[in-house]
Amino acid sequence: MSAELKIALAGNPNSGKTTLFNALTGSRQHVGNYPGVTVEKKEGVYRLEDKKINIVDLPGTYSLTAYSEEEVVARDFLIFEKPQIIVNIIDAANLQRNLYLTTQFFELGIPVIIALNMIDAARDRGIEIKADRLAEFLGVPVVPIIARTGFGTQKLMEEAARQAARKKEWHPKPISYGEDLDSTLLDLEEKISAGNFLTMYPSRWAAIKYLENDQQIISRGRAENGALSAELEKKVAAVSQHLLETMETYPEAMVADHRYGYIKGILQKGVISHKYDQDRLYTSDRIDKVLTNRFLGPLFMAVVLFGLYTFTFTYSELPVSWLETLFGQISLVVEQVLPDGPLKSLIISGIIDGVGGVLGFVPLIMFMFFGIAILEDSGYLARVAFMLDRIFRVFGLNGSSVMAYILSGGIAGGCAVPGVMATRTLRSPKERMATLLTAPFMNCGAKLPVLALFIGAFFSENKAHYMFFFTILSWLVALVLAKLLRVTVLRGESTPFVLELPPYRFPTLKGLLIHTWEKTWQYIKKAGTVILGISIIIWAMMTYPGLSESEKGKFALQRQEVEAAYPAMVVAGGNMALSEAEATERSRLLDSIDRAEANATLRYSVAGRVGIALERVSFLAGFDWRTNIALIGGVAAKEVILSTLGTAYSLGGDDQEKNGSLAEILASDPGWNPVKALSVLLFISYYAPCFVTVVCITREAGSWKWGAFSMVFNTLFAFVLAVLVYQIGSLLF
Amino acid sequence: MSRMMLRQMKKNQRGTIVAVKQGGELGRRIRDMGLVPGTEITIRGRAPLYDPVALRVMGSVLTLRNNEADFIEVEVQPET
Structure with a gap:
């Protein structure tokens, strides 16, 4: 029998989630985006005998609040796509903190299996975890693994498949949040169930989110049933007031405290033992003593x-x-x-x-x-x-x-x-x-x-x-x-900076290669599609419209004149009609005619006309029309700058130069000098981002205004800088 | 035993968090990382410009800005 399973891989950042995902799926990965947002969605396939297990790698998060896009994506995925099971990867050396996310899966009620990762590193730190006891008290399977070596991963997937095949209903685990909150919670939960309110969520979970003042859920609630939502919010406000008066705390803080309390309660039952003092200096700390030292x-x-x-x-x-x-x-x-x-x-x-x-x-x-x-x-x-x-x-x-x-x-x-x-x-x-x-x-x-080319x-x-x-x-x-x-335009307060410094680890070669390949492939894909298209468009702009027949005729006439003045000598056996000097002169004249025609063609083309028109402004920064054409192409994609410049020069240059590289052409061109090169380099570094980036900025900022802003603002800034450098540089050198 | 704000703590000083006096996003972020009342912390050091501060919390290392450490009250253990 062949079955398809869908499981989600979830865990904290730095828990080894990516390593596990790579170990399980290898090259059978697909990177995309969650609909509507730019959070990366990684999917892969693991084959277990005849079963095909689809694994979705959720973004690494510490929590499931509505607080960051990643967390919202992760929980929306769990709630709306309903994977059969979550493989919750946990850093064994960091059990207590990592289980915080687990408690939130428990609140949701989704089936969970725990992958207790890096048990070797934990053991080195003197931490011993009894996986069976942990499983017993948490009520979910716990499989010790070492993701980087692959130890235990097969067993993990077998267990996950077995659990997933059971088609369990979601059973939210009732964690106590203290007397005050528990009674409010019951009250809220009843109202939510009775009102058939927010039925896509487990009712207790929705109630907890109301307590936590979760903006996403509350705004959904308001949209669905304003009156009921207001009633719930009122109850939450009442208990908040009470907590503030009696204990100087907030409901969300109480909820968090009790989640940790629940975890501590379990860990104290002989689940974990520390051989060394928790403050002992580990290798990582010793390295940090040097690497984050003040000097x-x-x-x-x-x-x-x-x-x-x-x-x-x-x-x-x-x-x-x-x-x-x-x-x-x-x-x-x-x-x-x-x-x-x-x-x-x-x-x-x-x-x-x-x-x-x-x-x-x-x-x-x-x-x-x-x-x-x-x-x-x-x-x-x-x-x-x-x-x-x-x-x-x-x-x-x-x-x-x-x-x-x-x-x-x-x-x-x-x-x-x-x-x-x-x-x-x-x-x-x-x-x-x-x-x-x-x-x-x-x-x-x-x-x-x-940069490399100009600097070279x-x-x-x-x-x-x-x-x-x-x-x-x-x-x-x-x-x-x-x-x-x-x-100016973005005045405002600064935000929290709570960051984890993960222990130093030796990167795995496999991880490095996958990472490198992924990024390189993204670049190649961009090159193969966008840039190929743009390169062709630019080529067409530089070729059409071609010179008129009468213009072409003029060049043909000039050639004929040269050929008539220096009649060709093709007789074998050396019946030379021309001396060596005459032959050189002949080819020099013909070359210059070719060059003149190519230049005329390019100037006459669409790109040439735009470039020339812009010269009226761009001369301030030392840019001629060829540079202008390349810069226009660069707005489409920066990669195009070089290829356009190359095209501009191979079309407009003469034959010997065609064979030389662009760098040599530029270095030997009398129209170029280091000051101009610097001015162009600065402009290229800071002017309008490429279209793909502008599209991303627009999407991230949520408005075309910001995309347009970045194009105009950056170009103006870059131009002013380039003009300053060119004008001052030209005076000095 | 003396109570102080986390910002005042010195390198290698140990203590137990007694209160996180902050709600909203910052409070939530602090708690998500395990900084809740009852948690033991040790100051690991400070960045080259004395800010942020790095703490050891349950076996891992977290960093906080000084002005965020101002919301965390700690009962400091006497030097041994």
Whole structure:
């Protein structure tokens, strides 16, 4: 018999949930989004004999309040999609705190099985847990596992499948919240059941949420039955008043206290034993003594960040050059096989150059994400947030903003799209907005190749230093502008920063590879779809409308004149009609005619006209029309900048230059100099985010106004900066 | 035994939380992380700029800003 089961994987952040998910599903994963929100939804399949088990990896949360999008997504999934069972993964070394989430599953009544993870690490810490006793007192199965080695995972899934197959009804566990609340709760529960109110939720659970002042449930309740909701709210207000007067506490605090009380009660029944004092210094604490030390900590952090650069750039050089050669070869083959004409031009200039330019940087992006994954999985990234919080607060942000910035490219590369999405972990809407609007200032993976190319062409002596400089500058720009936003359009209070510093762990290779591949694949998908399309559109803009027949005729005439002046000499055996000097002169003249025609074509094209029209303003920053075309393309996607510039120059340049790389072309072009390069680089770093990012900003901020704001605001800022640099730089050099 | 706010505690000082004087989101977030009355905490250290503060709570390490630590009242154990 073949059966399909649906189970949800839930647990705290840092409980090893992702490791377990990877161990169970391996490469059979699918990453998507929950409808309407940008919280990542990971699904995978585990095969147990003939059974297909669909696993949904819920976002890591500490609780199920309506307090963050992740928590709402998690509980909505449980309530509306009704998985047959939750596999609740728990860090064995952190049993008490991790069980807090479990109590909330109990309140919901959904069947639960506990995966007691990292029992080896707990044992090293002298913590011994009697799984059978824990199972007995909690009333749910408990399976000890070690996710990173795979120990116990098979047993876990067998047990989960067995439990899930039972088709259990949901049975909310009645946890006591103290006399006052219990009686109110009963009262509320009765009214909810009697009124057929909020029937999608278990009635006791809905009652608890009313007590906890859960805004999502209350607003649903109000919409469904305003009068009944008001009655419930009144009762809650009464008991709140009573608690405040008698005990100086709030109902939600009482509920939380009793959940912990329930957990403590169980753990005290001989479930857990500590061999050592709880305050004993573990290896992780010893490492922290150095790594978060007042002086050594920041120093080490700078070294780590710089090391990531060196790693990303040095080791990816070789594979990058392989890919460049590969795409060069493909172009060459197409060049020889296809006859001249629009199709050849489309394939070489539109498709191969466009996609090749993007894919050529895949190794760079892989190395970068691999490095970030190490920092993240090892637990170091949380320390970075901890150490930087005080600084971020100065700019009206909080330490969690560092994640969004780093993902956006605060460390060598990244992408503003996940960066903007990562702002979801920020609680305050104001800090979140400030972060998501400024995160695109970071040097994302798509800007990186542009930086690398310009720096290579104009400042090649100190490549790493310049890259480092541009990253630091991005941070400064992002932070200063965030502050600017926080004192103008986004004024407001700062929000809590309660963060967990997970113990340092050795990342697993499998985890690192999956993480790296996921991110790289996202990049490739973007390159393969959006950018291919845009590359073709841009190619068309640069090719059409073509020159008129009479214009073409003029160039043909010029060629004929040259050919007549220097008659060709094709007789074998060396009956040369021309001297060597004459032959050189002939080809030089023909080349210059070709170049003139190509230039005329490009200038005459749609893109050329737009670029030329913009020159009237852009000359202030030193941009000519070719740069303008590339920059316009860059609004669509930053990857397009290089390919467009490449197309612009390969179409407009002469034959010898066509063979050289874009970097060489730019470096040898008299129209370019380091000041202009710097001005262009700064503009590219800070002007309008790419369309995908703008769409994300719009979605995250909930209004097109913010998407439009980011485009206009960023472009204006970048232009002013570029003009300043170009004008001052031109005066000085 | 003396009571003080968490902000005043020094490095390596131990104590038991007696009250979390904050409702709303911050209060909820603090409680979600296990900082409830009865919980034992030890100050682990402070960030390079003296803020936030890192605490050991039930075997794990949490960080709080000083102005958030102001809502948490602790009964401090005498130095041993």
